[in-house]
Amino acid sequence: MPTDSKRGAADAPSAPAAAPAHTEGTSLSNLLSSTNASLANISFQPRAALSTKVAEAPVFVPREAQEASVQASSVAHASAGAAAGISSVAGVPHVARGSSHALGGVPSQMLPSATFSSAAGYEQYDAPYGPASYEPDRRSRQPLQYHLYAPPQPHVSNLHPSHLATMAFFMDPALSEELQRKHEALYAVTEPSLSEQLPEMLHVYHSLVPLEATAAHGVPQSLQNPRFSGGARALTGACGDPSRTFGYNSHVYKATCVLDGKCYVLRRIAGFHLQHEAAIGLVERWRKIRNPGIVAVREAFTTRAFGDHSIVFVYDYHPHATTLYMEHLTVKPLRPDRRGRLVAAATHIPERVLWSYICQMASVLRVIHRAGLAACTIDASKVLYTGQNRVRINCCGIFDVLTYTADEAPDVVQQRQRDDMRALGSLVEIIARSSNGAAARTDIARQVALRGFSEGLADILHELTEGEHTADSLLVRVAPRLADELGASLNYADLLEASLMRELENARLVRLLCTLNFVNERPEFEQDARWSETGDRYVAKLFRDMVFHAVDEHGRPVLDMSHVLMHLNKLDAGSQERFMLTSRDEQTCLLVTYAEVRRCIEASAAELAHA
Numbered sequence: 316m317p318t319d320s321k322r323g324a325a326d327a328p329s330a331p332a333a334a335p336a337h338t339e340g341t342s343l344s345n346l347l348s349s350t351n352a353s354l355a356n357i358s359f360q361p362r363a364a365l366s367t368k369v370a371e372a373p374v375f376v377p378r379e380a381q382e383a384s385v386q387a388s389s390v391a392h393a394s395a396g397a398a399a400g401i402s403s404v405a406g407v408p409h410v411a412r413g414s415s416h417a418l419g420g421v422p423s424q425m426l427p428s429a430t431f432s433s434a435a436g437y438e439q440y441d442a443p444y445g446p447a448s449y450e451p452d453r454r455s456r457q458p459l460q461y462h463l464y465a466p467p468q469p470h471v472s473n474l475h476p477s478h479l480a481t482m483a484f485f486m487d488p489a490l491s492e493e494l495q496r497k498h499e500a501l502y503a504v505t506e507p508s509l510s511e512q513l514p515e516m517l518h519v520y521h522s523l524v525p526l527e528a529t530a531a532h533g534v535p536q537s538l539q540n541p542r543f544s545g546g547a548r549a550l551t552g553a554c555g556d557p558s559r560t561f562g563y564n565s566h567v568y569k570a571t572c573v574l575d576g577k578c579y580v581l582r583r584i585a586g587f588h589l590q591h592e593a594a595i596g597l598v599e600r601w602r603k604i605r606n607p608g609i610v611a612v613r614e615a616f617t618t619r620a621f622g623d624h625s626i627v628f629v630y631d632y633h634p635h636a637t638t639l640y641m642e643h644l645t646v647k648p649l650r651p652d653r654r655g656r657l658v659a660a661a662t663h664i665p666e667r668v669l670w671s672y673i674c675q676m677a678s679v680l681r682v683i684h685r686a687g688l689a690a691c692t693i694d695a696s697k698v699l700y701t702g703q704n705r706v707r708i709n710c711c712g713i714f715d716v717l718t719y720t721a722d723e724a725p726d727v728v729q730q731r732q733r734d735d736m737r738a739l740g741s742l743v744e745i746i747a748r749s750s751n752g753a754a755a756r757t758d759i760a761r762q763v764a765l766r767g768f769s770e771g772l773a774d775i776l777h778e779l780t781e782g783e784h785t786a787d788s789l790l791v792r793v794a795p796r797l798a799d800e801l802g803a804s805l806n807y808a809d810l811l812e813a814s815l816m817r818e819l820e821n822a823r824l825v826r827l828l829c830t831l832n833f834v835n836e837r838p839e840f841e842q843d844a845r846w847s848e849t850g851d852r853y854v855a856k857l858f859r860d861m862v863f864h865a866v867d868e869h870g871r872p873v874l875d876m877s878h879v880l881m882h883l884n885k886l887d888a889g890s891q892e893r894f895m896l897t898s899r900d901e902q903t904c905l906l907v908t909y910a911e912v913r914r915c916i917e918a919s920a921a922e923l924a925h926a
């Protein structure tokens with residue numbers, strides 16, 4: 316599709332970031348990261364040149380078909396254990412059992428079948444996005460089954476100890492679900508009938524998905540915030556309607572950039588004919604402002620790909636972001652309470668939330684005003700709400716381009732900056748009023764409307780709407796509240812770090828599992844079809860059996876996560892604790908420490924890495 320692309324920023328989003336730095340460390344779980352580079356390109360393929368001897372070697376067959384050979388090999392296993400420096404005893408009751416039971420006892424609802432069995436749903440991740448090869452994938456994805464990822468655990472005190480251990484290891488379920496939803500939103504695609512009406516490629520962006528619903532089409536399920544029933548009702552205008560803020564017809568799309576594979580928001584202002592080239596250059600000034608309080612501006616370009624003259628502004632995409640309008644000025648859908656009854660959502664807004672908004676916006680306005688710019692978009696529909704009371708000013712730069720005049724009076728920017736401060740006062744006041752459900756037109760009515768909030772807040776709002784503050788003076792005025800805000804965000808950072816620590820443990824164990832799986836049941840290595848069944852590898856195999864294929868005294872599979880986590884953690888730590896490994900035929904028992912098993916696995920994985 317053609318774009319006449321008058322570009323507003325020097326370059327589009329930068330090239331992909333470098334791979335994460337290698338983590339120093341000697342633990343077994345780090346072994347993989349040290350061989351990342353060589354393992355990255357490995358695929359399961361037959362060797363290029365097979366000798367006749369290798370070609371005649373027995374092919375790998377699943378365990379069930381090898382009963383005879385297993386029995387015959389028990390002597391070899393025992394000697395292998397001895398070779399590994401491990402004491403062995405015979406005739407001890409077993410805890411491990413054959414691999415045919417691996418998943419036999421897993422209740423079907425524990426397997427996320429709809430998610431993982433759908434190959435089509437996952438294939439699209441593999442589509443290579445890059446300048447050289449780009450192929451948009453419009454297939455719809457299976458929705459994630461969030462209850463499988465983040466089980467709600469309301470009665471923590473009633474939980475079985477093994478489940479408590481699981482909870483202690485993993486991230487808070489609510490946070491995990493929120494992140495899963497955000498992650499899924501990144502992969503949302505538009506329905507085929509609609510995608511035909513959109514350009515396949517717009518400048519360097521593809522896979523356009525409208526973020527607003529129209530009468531003809533809705534928003535993909537995965538883009539809908541679960542706290543709002545329908546996207547259309549929570550907006551000030553539907554897709555393509557004239558924007559209340561800008562006056563022009565506007566459309567908002569999520570799109571993927573071919574240069575870095577990341578998602579961005581394209582805001583298209585339709586029917587705008589750019590008169591002055593210099594106007595679009597103003598976007599560069601906005602691009603230089605990097606602040607957590609604004610939605611980052613990336614670039615702007617003109618296009619005729621939609622069959623008209625349009626200008627497109629590109630912003631960072633914040634999945635599942637809402638606006639202050641959606642959060643506080645719309646009627647929310649009924650929500651189920653703890654007993655499952657549908658109840659109206661609470662409309663009261665705590666005062667500390669309003670102070671938080673004032674502090675966040677004052678800080679970012681200070682940065683914008685110091686850069687000699689004015690936001691001009693302090694409106695409830697143009698302030699994004701991207702997380703727990705976290706707000707960001709959206710659509711920066713649009714107003715500057717749309718209203719550009721070559722001979723602008725010098726004090727226009729100052730006037731707009733004053734308007735920003737007034738708009739901030741009005742915005743917070745409107746939200747406060749909506750909390751009390753009152754409208755205010757006179758001073759007395761305003762006092763009544765703000766009843767329930769402190770006098771300090773009413774005073775600040777009054778001063779702001781009267782134009783008494785600059786961003787700097789406002790920050791001085793709200794300094795004590797800034798200290799509260801700092802404390803709250805430090806607390807939240809601590810909370811997130813604690814969650815991250817838990818997931819860090821998971822990553823360590825996943826690396827450990829990967830290492831084990833590289834070794835276990837390998838059909839052939841170095842022309843040896845029995846490589847994975849002998850020597851150090853035999854110990855690794857018995858350990859795998861003990862951890863994952865254990866059965867209880869009634870022969871039922873043990874599917875206890877704490878059992879698995881305990882053994883894997885001790886293995887990673889190289890504990891000196893002794894325990895028994897038993898072969899599946901119960902003919903061989905090995906008395907080992909976790910440190911010895913760890914050494915066996917490390918040696919086997921290193922052998923693979925150096926092949």
Ligand SMILES: Nc1ncnc2c1ncn2[C@@H]1O[C@H](COP(=O)(O)OP(=O)(O)OP(=O)(O)O)[C@@H](O)[C@H]1O
Pocket residue numbers: 526527549550551552553556557558559560561565567580610630631632633634635636637638640696697699709
């Ligand atoms: N950068 C962004 N990241 C994620 N979502 C965004 C972003 N910008 C806008 N959105 C979402 O796009 C939707 C439409 O935004 P928009 O600003 O058009 O709202 P609106 O109420 O229709 O305003 P207008 O009257 O100006 O059209 C909102 O749901 C908003 O949350």
